[in-house]
Amino acid sequence: MRVTESLLVTGFEPFGGRMVNPSGLIVEALGGSPVAGYAVQAGVLPVIRSVAAARVAELIRKHRPAAVVCFGQGGPRQTTLRIERLAANVRDYPIADNAGHRASGEPIIAGAPAAYFATLPVTALRDRVRAAGVPCRLSNSAGTFLCNEVLFAALHHLSTQTPSIPAGFVHVPLLPEQVAGLERHGPSMALETMLRGARAVLAAVAEFLTDADLGHPRSGGRVAPRPRQKAGVSAE
Numbered sequence: 001m002r003v004t005e006s007l008l009v010t011g012f013e014p015f016g017g018r019m020v021n022p023s024g025l026i027v028e029a030l031g032g033s034p035v036a037g038y039a040v041q042a043g044v045l046p047v048i049r050s051v052a053a054a055r056v057a058e059l060i061r062k063h064r065p066a067a068v069v070c071f072g073q074g075g076p077r078q079t080t081l082r083i084e085r086l087a088a089n090v091r092d093y094p095i096a097d098n099a100g101h102r103a104s105g106e107p108i109i110a111g112a113p114a115a116y117f118a119t120l121p122v123t124a125l126r127d128r129v130r131a132a133g134v135p136c137r138l139s140n141s142a143g144t145f146l147c148n149e150v151l152f153a154a155l156h157h158l159s160t161q162t163p164s165i166p167a168g169f170v171h172v173p174l175l176p177e178q179v180a181g182l183e184r185h186g187p188s189m190a191l192e193t194m195l196r197g198a199r200a201v202l203a204a205v206a207e208f209l210t211d212a213d214l215g216h217p218r219s220g221g222r223v224a225p226r227p228r229q230k231a232g233v234s235a236e
């Protein structure tokens with residue numbers, strides 16, 4: 001697949017009874033606005049088992065991007081943007097998806113690796129977001145719902161089809177208007193602040209791609225290594 005000078009960004013439709021999803025609003029705002037010479041192609045994914053994964057693979061084939069950045073809504077306790085380090089090959093939904101499916105401990109792709117590392121430079125992304133004045137941290141778990149599923153499916157698709165294309169995932173907090181409707185109020189972040197962080201992520205991705213084009217090595221889809229098992233100790 002020939003790669004184009006574009007970045008693919010994806011978010012999600014609302015779910016869980018909410019009327020809005022900040023990740024969908026973010027990618028709709030980002031789409032069509034170039035970043036460092038890269039066109040930005042945007043897609044809002046359905047929160048439905050298997051369908052979201054198929055849709056992100058379809059968007060990759062359609063746009064042939066230089067990189068993929070997926071965004072998703074985090075939980076009610078999330079206080080910062082969260083750059084995900086890896087995705088696990090497991091569905092274990094805490095709630096039903098928008099079609100009523102509630103998967104329990106099943107693989108996303110049977111026979112695929114247990115996990116993949118994100119192939120974007122997660123530390124550089126975090127540092128760029130922080131430099132833009134937006135709270136951000138790294139995360140070692142993308143959960144077991146559709147966010148993890150889409151990241152895993154994207155990394156698996158790219159590793160088997162176009163391993164030179166990097167991909168990653170950013171979780172964003174709830175919006176103030178979402179928190180206002182909760183019985184227990186918690187942290188939130190304004191959409192404008194999330195957008196500033198998202199634009200910083202894309203700027204870091206563009207810089208990473210430019211460095212790679214200048215001859216610095218770029219990694220393909222990396223399978224997460226299996227933990228070593230010491231004698232007499234079982235690996236959990």
